[in-house]
Amino acid sequence: MLFNSIEFAVFLPVVFLGYWLLTARRTGLQNLLLLAASYVFYGWWDWRFLSLILLSSMVDFLVGLGMESTGRQWKRRLLLGISLGVNLGLLGFFKYFNFFAENFAAAFTLFGQHIDPARLYIILPVGISFYTFQTLSYSIDIYRGRMQASKDIVSFFAFVAFFPQLVAGPIERATNLLPQFHRRRVFDYHRAVDGSRQILWGLFKKIVIADNAAVFADSIFNGYADLPGSTLLLGAVFFALQIYGDFSGYSDIAIGTARLFGFDLMRNFAFPYFSRDIAEFWRRWHISLSTWFRDYLYIPLGGSRGGRWMQTRNVMIIFLVSGFWHGANWTFLVWGALNALYFLPLLLRHRNRTHTDTVAEGRLLLAPLEAAQMAGTFLLTCLAWIFFRAPSVSDALSYLGGILSPTLFSLPAIPMGYFPLVSAFFLAAEWMQREQQHALQLDRFRMHPALRWSMYYGIVLMIMYYGGEQQSFIYFQF
Helix, strand or coil: CCCCCHHHHHHHHHHHHHHHHHCCCCHHHHHHHHHHHHHHHHHCCCHHHHHHHHHHHHHHHHHHHHHHHCCCHHHHHHHHHHHHHHHHHHHHHHHHHHHHHHHHHHHHHCCCCCCCCCCCCCCCCCCHHHHHHHHHHHHHHHHCCCCCCCCCHHHHHHHHHCHHHCCCCCCCCHHHHHHHHHCCCCCCHHHHHHHHHHHHHHHHHHHHHHHHHHHHHHHHHHCHHHCCHHHHHHHHHHHHHHHHHHHHHHHHHHHHHHHHCCCCCCCCCCCHHHCCCHHHHHHHCCHHHHHHHHHHHHHHHCCCCCCHHHHHHHHHHHHHHHHHHHCCCHHHHHHHHHHHHHHHHHHHCCCCCCCCCCCCCCCCCCCHHHHHHHHHHHHHHHHHHHHHHCCCHHHHHHHHHHHCCHHHHCCCCCCCCCHHHHHHHHHHHHHHCCCCCCCCCCCCCCCCHHHHHHHHHHHHHHHHHHCCCCCCCHHHHC
16 A cells, blocks of 8 residues: 555545544554554555564564573574574565575576576565564564563554554664553644644655656666766756655655654654765665664674774675665665765764764855765765666666766756756755754744645645656665
8 A cells, every 4th residue: 555545545544533533542452453454554565465574573572572581591592593584584585585596596607507597476575674674673672681572462563563664664673663552642733733744745755756756767767878978967866856755755654644643753864965975874864774784783793893994894794785685686785885985985084973963054055065065975876876776787887887978068858847846846845944854844933824824735736736657665675
């Protein structure tokens, strides 16, 4: 069920009314309703996928109880190993089996041996990378002694399958989200209003910005061989707008929807294209995944401690794993490696924490140096996105070769219609609100209600009038 679909427009109000009118006085009933609604939401794509999320939920629920009931370290390690083995095994089987089989067969061709690789003709379960990491955080944190095991099976299953963020995040930590299922939740009008605003802005980013940018990006990437370098560079910018509007739009809708039900999800994007270096970009982009890898992989490996070799090794590992998490293709590994190469000079010169504030904080306009830093960071990000978008590494390299040609200085050959104006409004709104949680968090402005509602209706009209062809969210494939 897509957030930008008629089905969800019916589903959400029905669940909302049932949640607050029929079950408001009983937290257990609220959790049961959320669990049922989440399984309906997830099973809307294919009911068979529910078996996997049920298996992961049951394994980690029992593992948590088992680790808490024993003081023997070897048993706790064994139980943690079961959780890791089952969850990562399912993820690896469905997402990476074909990749490894094909590359295994390709390796033998180097020695003159031809092998027909076995392939699985199955659909990748939607959101498996997200809920796998979410439920693993529970098992790992219990093993580390950071939380107690849940004894409420309904609450735990609802935590794993919570429909607002089930399919594409944010990847919640058990220490943050699970306790919220155990607390009594009371309807808060102001939280619900703010959540509705964030949903509206997320829909605008997805339907107006991402879906329209996708049309231009697809046209350019699919026919890149016959286009000038200036148009190819513009295609990378279109994809940058597409993936940001698509993914951060999903996160906005998820966070806003959760607030309607009295839950607070972690922030997943903090206006990343206003970053002044790559380190700042990665503190602002897909925050839930970046911090997950930091806490559960990077720091256990040693983090930034040790000598330069260890620091370099750890950075390369975390970025390569992050790339591989996104998909079973060498393009994602190259994308991850390229971002690691961007990041390493900052780390090795101890400049990776230089920009921890908001750019031009308290000011409307950028200083010249800030503008140059932002432009340079955005350009590097767009060049890396080419590998993320291209179907193969060779296509990405050919695309880059087309950009780095004399035709880079020609005029782009693509009609854009109204899109530059809509994009200008979008970027201006995000820039004005870059110190807030989202672009429609307007509490600091003293606006007449008529003006405020006119703006809301204006955004709704833009969604209705300028909305592109309905498309799935990009991160559903991950």
